[in-house]
Amino acid sequence: MxxxxxxxxxxxxxxxxxxxxxxxxxxxxxxxxxxxxxxxxxxxxxxxxxxxxxxxxxxxxxxxxxxxxxxxxxxxxxxxxxxxxxxxxxxxxxxDPLANQPSRGVHPAATVSPQASLGAHVEVGANCVIEAGVEIADDCVIGAGSFIGADTRIGRGSRLHANVTLYHGVTVGERAILHSGCVIGGDGFGFAHDGQRWEKIAQLGGVTLGDDVEVGSCSSIDRGALGDTVIGNGVKIDSQVQIAHNVQIGDHSALAGCVGIAGSTKVGRHCLLGGGVGLSGHLTLADGVQITGMSLVTNSILEPGVYSSGTGSMSNSQWRKNAVRFKQLDEIAKRLTRLERDMRDS
The missing domain is CATH 3.40.1390.10 (MurE/MurF, N-terminal domain)
Incomplete structure (x- = not known):
């Protein structure tokens, strides 16, 4: 063939x-x-x-x-x-040289729990570990060295490249592509402070990925603290992206490299986040929002459109002058307010 x-x-x-x-x-x-x-x-x-x-x-x-x-x-x-x-x-x-390759079955060096369920034409590479309760649907490929934790489900036609980690209780939809080194279902960054030290909060939720999701290499999607972190259908996530616990991303949104999203933020459908964008926690982005690269978003955005923050590059000497002026803005604003008040009173 x-x-x-x-x-x-x-x-x-x-x-x-x-x-x-x-x-x-x-x-x-x-x-x-x-x-x-x-x-x-x-x-x-x-x-x-x-x-x-x-x-x-x-x-x-x-x-x-x-x-x-x-x-x-x-x-x-x-x-x-x-x-x-x-x-x-x-x-x-x-x-694509990866397309239409016949399944090579389960490699003898893989460890597959007898309590796991593998569909037809599933390929499992060398040194994979598949724990009890895992369900892998037909036509999936699990790359060498990947780990699939207990009670995780993977939909039909999905491909995990080498060294992908899925923690327990993760759900992956159909035709997903997960690239090497990505980690799905690790603990969210949840701690309580007693005044002296941090007390860890057990992360009891999971992660749900919809159909046709792609996750780039070395990206992390944390499990929810209670409910699931949810990634909608058709979402495309680039490499080295961090998605915190209980984040929700709507269908067909796209996140470029090095995006970071803090916990419990909700991103709408058909949103575009440029490289290096940071979203603070507990925000809401409406459908159709586009954030340009390296922007920091600290408030919810409730109307579709293109949004930016920060300043463009310039010579260092010009940036240093502007940095001084940035520090003076508050005083300038106060002086302007006093001047306007004096003009009204005169």
């Missing part, structure tokens, strides 16, 4: 898959995807950003996926689509 990496498709087949308009030979075969500058014979390239239009005329690709507005400038057969980047995303799965 050929792997996905060796597969080839006719332009006619690809056009039908993404409902694109084909201009050229429908029987021309391509066996890979590449950028305009790197493509060679046998490759399908794509143009999704006008900044790269200058490379179109000289591409060596056998065919190009383009917007109809750029079709006439294409020197080779083409697939025309209103959203070529979306078309590229859908076609990329056809050439």
């Amino acid at each position: 050929n792997s996905a990496a060796q597969a080839s498709y006719t332009l006619g087949e690809l056009a039908e898959r993404i409902e694109a308009r084909l201009v050229g030979d429908a029987n021309l075969r391509v066996s890979g995807l590449a950028t305009l500058t790197d493509a060679g014979p046998g490759d399908l390239a794509f143009l999704a950003n006008r900044a790269y239009l200058k490379y179109l005329a000289d591409t060596r690709a056998s065919a190009v996926l383009v917007h109809p507005a750029h079709g006439e400038a294409c020197p080779c057969p083409r697939l025309e689509l209103e959203n070529p980047y979306l078309g590229y995303a859908r076609l990329s799965h056809l050439f």
